Amino acid sequence: MCLRPVPREPLRRVAVTGGTHGNEMSGIYLVRHWLRAPGELQRPSFSATPVLANPAATAACRRYVGRDLNRTFTSAFLTRPIRGDKGPRAEPAAGAQGLPPAFDFILDLHTTTANMAACLIVDNAHDAFALHLCRHLQLQSPELPCRVFLSQVPRKESFHLDSIAKNGMTPELGPQPQGLLRADLFTRMRALVAAALDFIELFNQGPALPAFEMEAYRILSFVDFPRTEAGDLAGTVHPQLQDRDFEPLRPGAPIFQMFSGEDVLYEGESTVHPVFINEAAYYEKGIAFFQTEKLTFSVPALPALAPTTTRGP
Amino acid sequence: MCLRPVPREPLRRVAVTGGTHGNEMSGIYLVRHWLRAPGELQRPSFSATPVLANPAATAACRRYVGRDLNRTFTSAFLTRPIRGDKGPRAEPAAGAQGLPPAFDFILDLHTTTANMAACLIVDNAHDAFALHLCRHLQLQSPELPCRVFLSQVPRKESFHLDSIAKNGMTPELGPQPQGLLRADLFTRMRALVAAALDFIELFNQGPALPAFEMEAYRILSFVDFPRTEAGDLAGTVHPQLQDRDFEPLRPGAPIFQMFSGEDVLYEGESTVHPVFINEAAYYEKGIAFFQTEKLTFSVPALPALAPTTTRGP
Numbered sequence: 234m235c236l237r238p239v240p241r242e243p244l245r246r247v248a249v250t251g252g253t254h255g256n257e258m259s260g261i262y263l264v265r266h267w268l269r270a271p272g273e274l275q276r277p278s279f280s281a282t283p284v285l286a287n288p289a290a291t292a293a294c295r296r297y298v299g300r301d302l303n304r305t306f307t308s309a310f311l312t313r314p315i316r317g318d319k320g321p322r323a324e325p326a327a328g329a330q331g332l333p334p335a336f337d338f339i340l341d342l343h344t345t346t347a348n349m350a351a352c353l354i355v356d357n358a359h360d361a362f363a364l365h366l367c368r369h370l371q372l373q374s375p376e377l378p379c380r381v382f383l384s385q386v387p388r389k390e391s392f393h394l395d396s397i398a399k400n401g402m403t404p405e406l407g408p409q410p411q412g413l414l415r416a417d418l419f420t421r422m423r424a425l426v427a428a429a430l431d432f433i434e435l436f437n438q439g440p441a442l443p444a445f446e447m448e449a450y451r452i453l454s455f456v457d458f459p460r461t462e463a464g465d466l467a468g469t470v471h472p473q474l475q476d477r478d479f480e481p482l483r484p485g486a487p488i489f490q491m492f493s494g495e496d497v498l499y500e501g502e503s504t505v506h507p508v509f510i511n512e513a514a515y516y517e518k519g520i521a522f523f524q525t526e527k528l529t530f531s532v533p534a535l536p537a538l539a540p541t542t543t544r545g546p
Numbered sequence: 547m548c549l550r551p552v553p554r555e556p557l558r559r560v561a562v563t564g565g566t567h568g569n570e571m572s573g574i575y576l577v578r579h580w581l582r583a584p585g586e587l588q589r590p591s592f593s594a595t596p597v598l599a600n601p602a603a604t605a606a607c608r609r610y611v612g613r614d615l616n617r618t619f620t621s622a623f624l625t626r627p628i629r630g631d632k633g634p635r636a637e638p639a640a641g642a643q644g645l646p647p648a649f650d651f652i653l654d655l656h657t658t659t660a661n662m663a664a665c666l667i668v669d670n671a672h673d674a675f676a677l678h679l680c681r682h683l684q685l686q687s688p689e690l691p692c693r694v695f696l697s698q699v700p701r702k703e704s705f706h707l708d709s710i711a712k713n714g715m716t717p718e719l720g721p722q723p724q725g726l727l728r729a730d731l732f733t734r735m736r737a738l739v740a741a742a743l744d745f746i747e748l749f750n751q752g753p754a755l756p757a758f759e760m761e762a763y764r765i766l767s768f769v770d771f772p773r774t775e776a777g778d779l780a781g782t783v784h785p786q787l788q789d790r791d792f793e794p795l796r797p798g799a800p801i802f803q804m805f806s807g808e809d810v811l812y813e814g815e816s817t818v819h820p821v822f823i824n825e826a827a828y829y830e831k832g833i834a835f836f837q838t839e840k841l842t843f844s845v846p847a848l849p850a851l852a853p854t855t856t857r858g859p
Binding site for chain 1: 575578579582583607608659721723724725726727728729730732733774778779782783784785788803805806824825826827829830
């Protein structure tokens with residue numbers, strides 16, 4: 234499990250990455266815009282760096298070229314010998330947690346074809362700084378759905394791009410097809426980034442931030458599509474499940490519609506909350522949806538920073 | 547302009563093609579299902595042949611490999627010398643209009659990321675047989691939107707896959723992201739194919755089919771995104787235009803939202819009807835949407851077939 238210590242100093246080295254997946258256009262066009270007009274990423278105590286994380290995949294308008302960049306950053310990968318300069322683009326930022334030259338914080342911008350609305354992805358329930366950020370974003374626009382998803386798979390280490398920073402968070406907005414840019418999601422993502430940078434500025438100013446109760450969704454398991462004997466799809470997500478991300482799925486409810494006509498029902502014993510339902514990128518991974526459980530837990534207060542560290546650069 | 551004569555004999559050689567674009571999954575999975583269970587494509591007077599049109603692109607889950615198959619079938623392409631067996635998969639069916647071994651009819655199944663609902667694509671207003679088919683499909687489910695789109699660009703020849711048959715029509719259903727399969731569109735496309743085969747069976751039985759008035763949308767022009775001096779996107783489709791395919795766009799209405807914040811307004815002098823709004827596959831073609839005009843025209847009666855030709859095979 235990745236345990237990320239709460240920062241004890243102001244965050245100066247902040248990156249906003251887009252195009253980690255080269256066909257998720259909101260982050261790509263936001264980063265390209267900020268590379269031309271970086272003023273939007275400036276705050277009194279820091280300036281966030283816009284990074285186009287995977288130019289090769291972006292040029293090809295594909296999720297990745299060769300390997301999925303957002304499944305890459307295991308410790309084995311981060312500590313391997315580097316030959317030449319042919320590694321993925323984000324590699325110069327690598328430093329694993331706490332090791333130089335790690336960024337203090339990475340916001341890694343993603344979109345999904347699933348009806349996830351604004352979803353904030355955090356490693357786990359111990360990731361206190363990111364969870365304070367999530368809480369701040371939820372309070373900024375309480376009328377808009379903005380759920381927290383804990384992405385760490387039990388007994389697996391983190392491998393997402395933002396895990397190379399000391400702290401990080403991944404906004405995942407949907408639904409948006411791959412390869413196109415919807416204005417509504419673009420605007421929402423831009424507002425989330427602005428509010429996230431405002432939160433980092435608030436933190437850098439040094440006040441203590443009180444504890445709170447957080448509701449989030451944690452991965453239980455992955456569910457594959459029904460398949461023929463040859464391994465091809467034999468059905469797809471049921472219309473009664475499609476687009477119902479985060480809603481409760483109760484035992485006996487339909488989850489798949491077979492091409493032959495009949496329904497496949499959910500046979501679990503307890504209610505779960507499916508997410509990433511019918512995400513295009515997960516067909517190759519054999520995932521029709523994730524099963525999650527909804528849980529509530531306490532996030533501890535962030536102590537005030539020492540006064541001498543709060544000034545701007 | 548492609549002028550397709552009304553058939554004078556029953557249609558025996560009918561194909562249903564899917565995967566002409568390898569990331570439009572509804573047609574791909576329908577064809578794969580029918581290859582395993584072809585009974586659904588049988589009618590008393592013919593059996594339609596399911597064809598996976600572009601296996602290489604389908605295996606890669608990309609629109610095409612090398613060249614866009616659905617922009618390929620110009621007469622120059624169809625009459626070129628063939629060396630070896632390396633042409634696109636649909637080539638053995640090639641025969642241009644009326645030349646053996648052309649299919650009598652091809653239904654070429656497509657999906658779009660645009661909010662087109664069920665759209666029936668026909669070359670032009672002279673394509674009487676296909677327009678009778680469209681009318682039949684509209685009457686089968688009058689409560690569902692099912693618009694006719696005339697795809698032929700003024701002064702350009704046809705190049706779509708279905709143009710290699712003596713007659714053809716392209717159902718285009720959306721919205722569906724590339725690379726995934728929505729049950730609702732799958733079911734709707736399957737019903738449209740069934741009703742289309744029923745219509746061909748009806749035609750083969752030989753009765754005259756009366757004339758009618760048809761409403762359709764014809765291409766006027768293509769509109770590109772606003773761009774920076776370097777040619778990159780400078781904005782995207784305005785939220786007030788997004789998802790409004792086929793609805794009237796009036797002078798002065800917003801069409802783009804710039805990343806810098808301001809709106810771009812439609813400066814034309816007359817109302818148009820945008821279609822294929824924000825289709826992912828058209829970014830590379832420099833098209834944000836098509837402008838069409840809505841028109842009404844008469845489609846002549848189809849005469850009765852001679853009785854001796856109406857029996858089944």
